[in-house]
Amino acid sequence: MAAGSRLGERNTRQRDTIAEVIRDAAGPLTVPEIFERSQQSIPGLGIATVYRTVKLLSEAGQLQAVILPSGETRYESAQLGHHHHFHCRVCQTVYDMQTCLVRVPESRSVDRGFVIESHELTCYGVCPACA
Template sequence: MMNAKTSTQALPGQRQTKQRALVYEVIRESKGPLTVPEIHVQVRQTMPRTGIATIYRTVKLLHSSKWIQAVTMPDGETRYESADLGHHHHFQCKICGEVLDIDHCPMSLAPGAELPGGYILHEHEITMYGICPRCR
């Protein structure tokens, strides 16, 4: 068929929409918050021609639209996760750097708790470190 090829080619706008949906899906399906280069690696498995600049642009857009939120790790690294996650913490492998979500909260002081001296707790962040199954 002469026009079989043109029918599979997406218009620039369609390609952008597909990339945006794919970036969000990669972030939402992940077991932990991802860096932009990690998102890039996964997006390229489906859309191999996607450049890292496109990922940066798309992540910025999803972040400003509040679909995703930024996670600043204690070492200063920025990662991204879906904005609809409940209270959770992070575990980072000290060897490969992979970050995993931990739904279990080890802290007994809940937000709103009063601390000695009249201080009221609003929130807490806990980052755990260890070794992942692949690095063991």
């Protein structure tokens, strides 16, 4: 049975809460961040449940992994469309940026024959709350 079918068969309060935490975030979250925020609504929630749910939602195409240049993996809704991220060096929060700062000729051959299919960008600096 496909992951999407399993996902549709059984909705749990935990799954709904985890999906809502990710959907309401200002940027992609790590599993520990998802766990911490979800525990505010479900105090007895276990970290293993969060890992399983993130895996299930990813397999169902509802989440996508954001892998920062540091190698850290975070998760966000797959429905956000093309966007970039801003990583605050002070508070370590990663925010979604609504504008694309790079205009790249996608699907065209550039510099020595490289064909660009997509791009990702993470900016680093200080967020307004930490400035």
